[in-house]
Amino acid sequence: MKKWLLMGLFSLLSAFGWLYAARYEVAGWAFLPFDGIRPAEHRVCVEHGVATTAPDGVVLRADVHRPCALTKAPTILVRIPFSRGLKNELGAGALAHYWAARGYNTVIQGTRGRYKSGGTYYPLRNERADGIATLEWLKRQPWFDGRLATWGASAYGYTQWAISDQNDLRALNIQIASSRFGAMFHQGGAFALESALYWALYSRGAVDVVPSVEMIDRGVRGWPLIEADDRSAENVAFFDDWLTHTPSDDYWREIDGIDRARKIVAPVLLMAGWLDPFLPTQLQDFVTIRREAAPHVAAGSRLIVGPWTHADTIRFPDGTTPGDYRSATVAPSIPWFDHHLQGRPLAASLTAPVQIYVMGENVWRAEQEWPVARAKPTAYYLASPAAGGADRKAGRLLIEAPKQAEPPATYIYDPNNPVPTRGGAMLGWRAGIKEQSDVEARADVLLFTSDPLPAELEVTGPVSAVLHVGTSARNTDFTVKLVDVHPDGKAYNVTDGIMRRSYPAGAPSATEITVELAPTSMLFRIGHRLRVEVSSSNFPRFDRNPNTGGDIARETKPIVANQTLFLGRGVPSRIILPIVPR
Numbered sequence: 157m158k159k160w161l162l163m164g165l166f167s168l169l170s171a172f173g174w175l176y177a178a179r180y181e182v183a184g185w186a187f188l189p190f191d192g193i194r195p196a197e198h199r200v201c202v203e204h205g206v207a208t209t210a211p212d213g214v215v216l217r218a219d220v221h222r223p224c225a226l227t228k229a230p231t232i233l234v235r236i237p238f239s240r241g242l243k244n245e246l247g248a249g250a251l252a253h254y255w256a257a258r259g260y261n262t263v264i265q266g267t268r269g270r271y272k273s274g275g276t277y278y279p280l281r282n283e284r285a286d287g288i289a290t291l292e293w294l295k296r297q298p299w300f301d302g303r304l305a306t307w308g309a310s311a312y313g314y315t316q317w318a319i320s321d322q323n324d325l326r327a328l329n330i331q332i333a334s335s336r337f338g339a340m341f342h343q344g345g346a347f348a349l350e351s352a353l354y355w356a357l358y359s360r361g362a363v364d365v366v367p368s369v370e371m372i373d374r375g376v377r378g379w380p381l382i383e384a385d386d387r388s389a390e391n392v393a394f395f396d397d398w399l400t401h402t403p404s405d406d407y408w409r410e411i412d413g414i415d416r417a418r419k420i421v422a423p424v425l426l427m428a429g430w431l432d433p434f435l436p437t438q439l440q441d442f443v444t445i446r447r448e449a450a451p452h453v454a455a456g457s458r459l460i461v462g463p464w465t466h467a468d469t470i471r472f473p474d475g476t477t478p479g480d481y482r483s484a485t486v487a488p489s490i491p492w493f494d495h496h497l498q499g500r501p502l503a504a505s506l507t508a509p510v511q512i513y514v515m516g517e518n519v520w521r522a523e524q525e526w527p528v529a530r531a532k533p534t535a536y537y538l539a540s541p542a543a544g545g546a547d548r549k550a551g552r553l554l555i556e557a558p559k560q561a562e563p564p565a566t567y568i569y570d571p572n573n574p575v576p577t578r579g580g581a582m583l584g585w586r587a588g589i590k591e592q593s594d595v596e597a598r599a600d601v602l603l604f605t606s607d608p609l610p611a612e613l614e615v616t617g618p619v620s621a622v623l624h625v626g627t628s629a630r631n632t633d634f635t636v637k638l639v640d641v642h643p644d645g646k647a648y649n650v651t652d653g654i655m656r657r658s659y660p661a662g663a664p665s666a667t668e669i670t671v672e673l674a675p676t677s678m679l680f681r682i683g684h685r686l687r688v689e690v691s692s693s694n695f696p697r698f699d700r701n702p703n704t705g706g707d708i709a710r711e712t713k714p715i716v717a718n719q720t721l722f723l724g725r726g727v728p729s730r731i732i733l734p735i736v737p738r
Contacts, residue, residue: 180221181257184250189483193490196257198223202249205272208265208293210286214275218265221252222299230303230326230497231261231294235287235315237279239364240271251486258490259498261299265290267315279359279394280314280337280411287319295324303497307489309333309427309467310434318413320420327496328420331427331485332466334437335416338408341398343436344672345656346633346698347708349376349384350577351433351466353696354584356385356395369585376696382709399709417444423456425492425506427485429464430515430651431581431588436674442526446509456496458506459526460488461677463513465587470515473589473648478518514616515650516640516679527617527675531734538604538623538688538721538729540565549596551604553686553731562724567600567691569632571700571714574693575601579649581674582697592639592647596689602721605641606686613680617734619651619673623690624666624727626720630705631658634719635694636671638731639687640680647687651676654698658705666722688731692719 180200201224208216223229232255238244248271252262268286269277294300305327306316313333320328320335334340341348353375357367367388375388382399385392401407417440424445428438442459449457462484463470469481491503505511508522534555540562541550551565575598579590596603621636637652653673680686693700702714723729 179246180249180253183246184254187482188250188254189487193487194258198225198257198259200224200253200256208290210289214268216265216268216286216290217272218263219249219252221256221262223256223259226259228299228301229259229261231263231300232493233263233304233306234308235265235267235312237267237270237311239362260493279311283315283318287315288322291319291322291324305493305497317416320416323421325422327422327492328424329489329492330424332429332432332434334434335441336403336412336437338403338412339437340434342403344654346654347399348433348582349699350586350696351583352395352398353384353388356392357388360389360392372584379712380710381699417441418448420445420449420453423453423496425458425488428461429466430461430676431465431470433466433581433583435581439526439675458509460511461513463515466583470588512677514677514679516681527734528736531617531736533732534735535730535732536686538723540723549603551602553604553606553688558724558728560725564723565602565721567602567719569600569692569717569719571702574695574700575691577694577697580652580697589648592649596647600691602690604688608683608685609680610682612682612738614736614738615680615733616677616736618675619733621671621673621731623669623671623729624722625669626665626667626722627659627717629659629703629717631701632703632717633692633701634669634671635691636673636731637689638673639689640678641685641687643683650678652694654694656701666727690721692717
């Protein structure tokens, strides 16, 4: 009996030992893509906690996964800004094993103050100096053959942008991150409150903690804005800095650099999401690269825009999701690195410069450029209700330009009772496609709706709205949302934007403004209707404008604004949609 117990215990320990040794490979089976991916060829050797010293003496540590049989090999560098934990270690290790088994040295390095690295964590601040020091360390390693690529999303997409002008690079793979984080946080002059607070609460301590909706809501309520982090949990220095510094000042210039998209030295695979907050600036990066970067960089770079929020998959109104975000964004890395680091032919899936997912039709499509050249900018005019009706919810959206004067539409914007966010592009729980009925029932939301569509209508490209507005406030916001109204009357957000600016002593007469909405690709089906919502808040996706013209971050006494939207001949308020012929 004792013998059998000992044998059973030995077998159990052996099984645990095997599982521990194979933990990265086992974790990879759970969430990494294998269909269509070339098979693994190498056994993987791992060295943990390998040290690099930053210029100021801080020790950065990495786990190095290598194909055991190769003396030298190409290298993939990933610098991750997450705290160490079982989930992060297994995830990073599984990805490193995935690449190393296919012939790549893979370096998973914690950024300063994160994973296994020393120093104090402050998002974005030290990544250029630390990244360059890491490149110098790599060049001294006996297994480094001179061929280097980088990979990462969001904040570790930024770690790539921070060193994107370094000649050591052969290729980059940047997901859901642009070269200008300051512009992401400050869109249309407003502050991306939900995204900033979510990130600050997530990363404020030594260990990353996902904030709850209750924490976010507790923070965003109340005044002043700069104490949102304190109300949620505690003061977070980098949240205050993100809020109080504009994209054009020295703080963001130091973080974002100058013209990084133009100066990038190697081809980049950019992967973006239609409902990710980095989308507008990431698409601008691609346009800049194609027009202004070195010829081999411009020609070799690629863009994929998928049905994704920030590191997650969009859920469509019918409850379906178009595949797994993680698999979809990891799968292209193998053929991308194979081409640029091993000289293999470029995979057919990456031949086209641009791949987009057309929502509504729910299909992938290859394109030759962005924006799509055949898209025709088409104005849809905001018009008063038919037959002089007074129902502010019955505004019309017309293809014909107005031929006569129309009565303006008015509403009251009260910063203490803002329009609540229902979906959109942001970090956190509220992102995505959401039903709009409660928002559209509010008195401070104007609606303009088209007739049912007699044919399919594809909107793919940049979207903007030209509004003629008046206000009693010295400084205020106007928001615009494009909505898809289904035949059952339910309405779902497609894209949105905001414009914050000052008005001289209030502006009761018409002032023309342009509101930039995020680009999109959406097929509106037969029988659906287009709708435009106009208001002055989308909270907490964006912070509230207190309407006083003072310091918005520290204002405690907001005031009500009387808002006017002018319509008709001479003041043709309109939305401009990029219509792709079908």
